[in-house]
Amino acid sequence: MATSSYTDIDNQLAWSINSSKYVIRDSWISLRADTCQTPDGVSVSPYYILEYPDWVSIFAIDTNNNLLLTREYHHGAGLVALGLPGGAQEERDSDATAGAIRELREETGFKPGQLINLGWVWTNWGNHTNRIYSFLATNCTPSDPQKLDPSEAIRVKQVPLNTFRSEHLEQGYHRLNAMMALEYLQREREANAPVQAKRHRGSPEPL
Known part of the structure; x- marks a missing residue:
C-alpha cells in the first residue's frame, strides 16, 4: 500500500476559504471575517482573523x-x-x-x-x-x-x-x-x- 505524502495529508486537513470581508481596517487593526469550509464540508463562518505585520x-x-x-x-x-x-x-x-x-x-x-x-x-x-x-x-x-x-x-x-x-x-x-x-x-x-x-x-x- 502506498503511503500518503505529507502534502496529501495537509490537503486532507486544510480548510478552504469561500469568501472574506474586512470588519475593520485602519492604522491600528485589520480584522477579517472569513467564510470557511472544512474538508468534511462543515461551514465555519464567520472565522475572525487579525492581520498584523511581523x-x-x-x-x-x-x-x-x-x-x-x-x-x-x-x-x-x-x-x-x-x-x-x-x-x-x-x-x-x-x-x-x-x-x-x-x-x-x-x-x-x-x-x-x-x-x-x-x-x-x-x-x-x-x-x-x-x-x-x-x-x-x-x-x-x-x-x-x-x-x-x-x-x-x-x-x-x-x-x-x-x-x-x-x-x-x-x-x-x-x-x-x-x-x-x-x-x-x-x-x-x-x-x-x-x-x-x-x-x-x-x-x-x-x-
Whole structure:
C-alpha cells in the first residue's frame, strides 16, 4: 500500500476559504471575517482573523553586560511592567533585522554591536497572520535619544545580566526570547571554555 505524502495529508486537513470581508481596517487593526469550509464540508463562518505585520523582540546587552529592559504601560493587561525592546516591522524596514535595529534605537537609544537572529515563531497561528522574530543584541552602545511615538512613554532599565531570570518577564514571547538568548549565550560559553582553559595553561596570547 502506498503511503500518503505529507502534502496529501495537509490537503486532507486544510480548510478552504469561500469568501472574506474586512470588519475593520485602519492604522491600528485589520480584522477579517472569513467564510470557511472544512474538508468534511462543515461551514465555519464567520472565522475572525487579525492581520498584523511581523513583530520583533530584542534581548539587548550593553558593553557593561547589562540587559536593556523597557518599562511601559500595556493597556491590554492594564499594567506597567518590564519587557524587552521591540515592536512591529514597518514598511520602511527591509527585513526583520532592520526592524530590530530600528526598534532598539527608537525605544532605548542604543545600537547593537552584533545582532543575532534567533529565529521566529507564529504569534498565534489560530487567528493571527504574523510571526515574531527573536534577536540577541550584544555590545550595545548609546547612539541617539529615544524616538518614541506620541502615545509611548518608555523608561529604560539596565539590569546586570547575571541577576536576570527569564521569569522576570510576564509577556510570553519576551520570556521565550530571553530563554533562547540565554541558551545561546550558554552554548557560546561552553564552546569557548576549552579554548580559554588551554590559553591559561599555555603561553599568554600576544598583544
